[in-house]
Amino acid sequence: MPESNREPIISIQGLEMNYGGKQVLKGINLDVYEGQIIGYIGPNGAGKSTTVKIMLGLIKGYSGRVRIFGKDISDGEVEYKAKIGYVPEIAEMYDSLTAQEYLTFVGELYGLERRLADHKAQRLMEQFGLEEVYFNRISSLSKGMRQKVLLISSLLHNPDILFLDEPLSGLDANSVMVVKEMLASLAAEGKTIFYSSHIMEVVEKISSRIVLLNEGNVVADGSFEQLQEQLHEGTLEEIFTELTGYHEHKDTAARIVSIVKEVQR
Ligand SMILES: Nc1ncnc2c1ncn2[C@@H]1O[C@H](COP(=O)(O)OP(=O)(O)OP(=O)(O)O)[C@@H](O)[C@H]1O
Secondary structure, three states: OOHHHOOOOEEEEEEEEEEOOEEEEEEEEEEEOOOOEEEEEOOOOOOHHHHHHHHOOOOOOOEEEEEEOOEEHHHOOOHHHHHEEEEOOOOOOOOOOEHHHHHHHHHHHOOOOHHHHHHHHHHHHHHOOOHHHOOOEHHHOOHHHHHHHHHHHHHOOOOOEEEEEOOOOOOOHHHHHHHHHHHHHHHHOOOEEEEEOOOHHHHHHHOOEEEEEEOOEEEEEEOHHHHHHHOOOOOHHHHHHHHOOOOOHHHHHHHHHHHHOOOOO
């Protein structure tokens, strides 16, 4: 069905946000449809996390309209959150809990019955090669293992929308392949995925649509092929640097090295 005939699963209209007098979102408009993998990219401070946190209901005080599953999220109903999974870039993970305790706790928060959460979590841990640490404390896990636990926690309740912030952070090459394949399968089944990352090669490959944010504005929106046609034949990295005006990376690197070398003798 063409998108114009479908209801967007997420609809953002005229979204603005100020922090202490500084406007960080300047009127974002975005309709997202079921089954899309949105590569949500932009320079540091562009407003990606702020937009995602508004959609998750974690930040109030914005202006504009945000509708998810057809309902305005400012209405105060929180049911929609049970159909959303979230992997933040930096997560508070209750280090003193074991992976089992953490995952069953999160599963229950999302409305799963404890035994089902436990059973699902254990089987997902096995698939990620973590069966031996299921009963270990999170504080004893490696960075990549913690990231896998976080990914599992976002998936346990079979959400319809997934917000992922650098989800491959710390994962080894084999696990990266599993997660990429898994995301493609989930999208093919109709799940919607918001994928924020600074690793342009991955975003280029996995996204069905790329939304580039710069200084609180959407400055590009389309499939990688459309962006190439409209803007620049080349890699996503090249499109990114062209649109965000960051061409001086060599000069900047040289200046940094020169400052680093300044030491008193
Ligand atoms: N709690 C806050 N208080 C004040 N300013 C904030 C706060 N959170 C974010 N900002 C500001 O809002 C702007 C957008 O930040 P945001 O975290 O959304 O950027 P981002 O695109 O996710 O960046 P990154 O790629 O570095 O994660 C930045 O200028 C940031 O300093």
